[in-house]
Amino acid sequence: MNFAPKPDWQPLTSGTGQSNGGVWLTAEGWVVKRLVPGVPDPRHHAYWERQALVAESGIVARTPGLCSPKYQRVMRDADGITLLSEYVESAPIDATNLALALARFAKAPLEEPPWGARDVLRNRLQTVEARGGWTSLPELEELEEPLRQALGALWVRRSAALDELDALPRTPAHGDVHPLNLRGRRGHHVIAFDWEQFGFAPAGFDLGYLAIAVALPLDEELFDDLLLAADADSAARRGAVLTAALTAASRAAWSLDQPSPGDHVDRLVALTPLITEAVG
Template sequence: MPWQPSRDWKPLTSGTGQATGGVWLTPDGQVVKRLVPGVTDHRHHAFWERQALVAESGVVAGTAGLRAPACLGVERDEEGITLRTAYTSPVDWAPETLAAALGRFGACSLGEPAWGARDVLRDRLRTAEGRGGWSALSGAGLASVAIEELWARRESALAVLDELPRVPTHGDAHPVNLLGRDGADVVAIDWEQFGLGPAGFDLGYLLLATEVPLDDLLDGQSGSARRGAVLVAAYTGVSRAAWALGQPDPGDHVERLAKLSAVVDEAVSHASWKAW
């Protein structure tokens, strides 16, 4: 008999990963996420089993800064995986506080699991190359000189990221995933893209999702974290805008592109330095 959620489970809207087949809240306060088979490459950012492996391993169950909700069970069957975790009550975090928590998480010493995501930005840029790069921006008159230079310097930028310290990364550090509180630390959900990545990776994603100025968000962070955050934010933000132009509902990615000009300029300087 095919797997089905119980009738008394309440559907939740969170959980939009490629492997997510649904998320529900049970009457006794458990969150049930159904994972369905997809990408099988253990290092790919969308590896379908990663969220269950993160929960089972407990690798981020008690990390400083950022941690996962308590795992209440992992059940595997022929059609997929059912992951049960404790419900995470939302907290209204200030972006600066989230940035500081991500910095503490990035300072944790964790071994790299065999199934951790790796080279996320490189993979995403390869996907963008297959779609024609950022040509949609040129066609829409949105490609500035700095954006064109950023695309031309992408291999140098990736080389800069390769040389940064490798630190624990959530992989999708958007405020919608940085929900709960455990003392001074953040309880985060949706660990599909967890792994070790360049310093500042998570901060770059957070930068794209907030209106807080770059200097305020990165106050107190290391130079390595700033370089990583700027490069990740610039390449991710511009790639999102180029992709959005071909979508029926582009969201706010194109509008946000104008707000990224200073970040793009700084990213070009980092990539150009490596080129020399």
């Protein structure tokens, strides 16, 4: 039977995942999400079935710090997968508490599933290389000289940076951290959505993404608090710095050729101290 949303379903955010076929709120108060076939590699960051496997396995249903919404049903058909989950009211959560939640989640005693995302940054940098790299970034007039030099050095040393990340402890990671995906509360835990890129990643991976999304200062004082409150590994700070630097530069380089580039270059400028630290 072909899938089709019912007339009384209210469309919600469409999301940006490659396998996202739409999200709706039913009259009964359930959220319906449609997944359409896409990337077939279970280790690729955009593996199309991963969100359904997260729901079916319950792997992050009760994890500390960060957890999934409650799923009611997972329905598979010849054309895709339909997820039915609880509706979660948005709750404002400040950046520090989000960081604490991520640090606690990274310490969750999980076993890595065979369908978890791997080598996300390495795969994305390969895409950046195929597009010509960051060669155009240091030429931007709005960038100060220290940032230009740091970007040039980071590109030259990108393989060493990836190797350093690979040597860090691997921890559970949501994989797509930004405020739209971290907007619910269940007691002291944050309810996260869109688990398409869930997997095990270098320590600090999610914190690096958060630093880009909400201008989280990755200073020593914050990390002292995180390490104390979440019993986190000190390697998380280095992993967060490298993840944020590589990701922010990649996004800024990508945006230069887009008709609507957004604020990626501005975010890169704001992260100048972090980029400099990454290559230091």
